[in-house]
Amino acid sequence: MSLKPKIEAIIYAAETPITLDQIAALLKDSAGTEEAELKSQARAAIDELIADYSSESHGIELRQIAGGYRMSTKPEQHDLVRSFAKSLKPPIRLSLQALETLAVIAYKQPITVPEISEIRGVDASGVIATLLDRKLITTSGRKDVIGRPILYKTTKEFLLRFGLKDVNELPSMEEFEKLVSESFQSDLIPAESQPQEAANATVEQSESGQVETKTA
């Protein structure tokens, strides 16, 4: 009945400041009230909300900004929120490049950079630094071949971040293939997950198709 909770939800959920007209338009469907009347009711509710949140017991507020209304943290709390933002430990975020290289190392360790590049079909040396930096991989001696290239393996940190006890806990290719090959049932109502697939496809396209035997 009351407009207050509705308007509060709208303003909270809106990504950009939302105007009184927009709010009234949204409410029109639910209420049967006349538009002018609805608008004045909405304005009254908003004023009430603003007053409510301005109380000292609130850390957030409702403000009129850029012609619309929006919710935000109060300026007094900005230092706190800023320090919170800083304290956030982001999840492992790796570029697809880095993730690919990490996967190859995890499954083929110990392995040299030329070997990784060969499997991936693109030069891997750039990403290695990132992975070393994040302590996800480390060196593991040198391979006993010409040039004695450095071998790489995954670290304890890697196990920790991926929730593994040891590397053997990684699903084997066979296990995984079985899972995937059987996933063609209609477990999902169709037409989703497209974006990801599309992304994969483009990467693949740009990286495959290299001329392989040219230098041999």
Added chain:
Amino acid sequence: MSLKPKIEAIIYAAETPITLDQIAALLKDSAGTEEAELKSQARAAIDELIADYSSESHGIELRQIAGGYRMSTKPEQHDLVRSFAKSLKPPIRLSLQALETLAVIAYKQPITVPEISEIRGVDASGVIATLLDRKLITTSGRKDVIGRPILYKTTKEFLLRFGLKDVNELPSMEEFEKLVSESFQSDLIPAESQPQEAANATVEQSESGQVETKTA
């Protein structure tokens, strides 16, 4: 002075549910209080906030979900919010099969695919791939039996998507047991002649049994 506005600001700002520990750690710098004391104060403030927002005059709420606290619109405002916020989380639509497998994992975790298939009476590997894809489940080591099959458990994403504080918040299996046995009983009741029918069933069974032994 009061913790309420500070905590409200932090929870409002946080992208993922924020835990009591995180909140206490953030507040430590500003207040000079001892940690245990601070935590209990923070919890009290959170409880107050939850109670405040649960009032009908609010369209948003503060909830415990996936091990932390989060602010969101109230489910009652669903239609209203959906009508303008197009960027709501893309709904995951799982088939009943997938939901059932997910339920088995949620209640029996960590669990292997053969164990799931056993409970469901059908091969579950296909559905597992879907659930893994959706990040609703993940691997959890291997079981120490022949073949060392992979164990699976539910993820934080699962808790988030299903609005759960933690896995223990799921209704107990006994509740379902009650539900199920009631449902089987209520199937029998409407016939009014319930005792008689039950009697018939036993008679029939012993009869058919006898007939068959004779001819065998």
Added chain:
Amino acid sequence: MPEHAKIAHDFPSAPAASASAGTPTGAKREANDFPFSVAVSSVYEGPLDLLLDLVRKQDIDIYNIPIAKITAQYLAYVEKLRELDVNVAAEFIYMTAVLIHIKSKMLLPRDPAAASEEQGDPRAELVNRLIEHEKFKSAAQMLMQKQQIEDAVRSNPAIREFIGAEGTEPEIAADVIDLVKTFQQVLERARSRPMIQVDEETVTVSQMIEYLRRRLSLEDRPLRLKEFLRNVQSRQALVCMFLAMLELVRLQAIQLRQDRLFGEILVRKHDGFDAIMLEQTAVKDDWK
């Protein structure tokens, strides 16, 4: 179809009648009075689903299932399924065996010497499985509701304004599954990579050896010879591939195996594969 539907509709009145008849012919007729449409086979996700449905639709007490009757109905259903689709899921067939086993156990006279508690009801295990299955079906419904509620809720974090714009390059948060998937994609890509330049006329034996080296270094398992030949189109490339294989066999870098006449030929790395291949890169001019 309409016929089946009609039978299903009429069915509720049937049990009482046939039960009172109680003759062998009555029992038989009942087994044939198959209550459900076969065309809806996809409705039953597995044998447990089918059994539960049989129990429910006929108002049978789940704790006292007339096993002979249910088995007959179940068999009839699976039989029809097989008529439609020869590849009926193994699970359905397996359950048939379970039911018949229970039925035969029920027919055995009870051992009067044994204590009554020791002779458990042969149906007990099946009933427990059915109930367990039903419990998880309810749990699935519960999850669906929870999910729908959660979908209806929106959270609008304000933290973005406080986080610096650093690290704006598109990144992926990853878990173990991403790792496997990614590795599989890498392998997939490596395998499907065009192995020879478009200009196949100029392919040499040494290029083929290099390709084999690359291809085999990806694998720990033996590979089918067919796989190698799949992408080789021109005659010259085929000849080079053949010579390359022979050379690698001679060097004992690879092994070829054929288990039976005209069978699949498998190619696998020999123990010294890595070492031999490395030596050869130094002297590969020999192959030209």
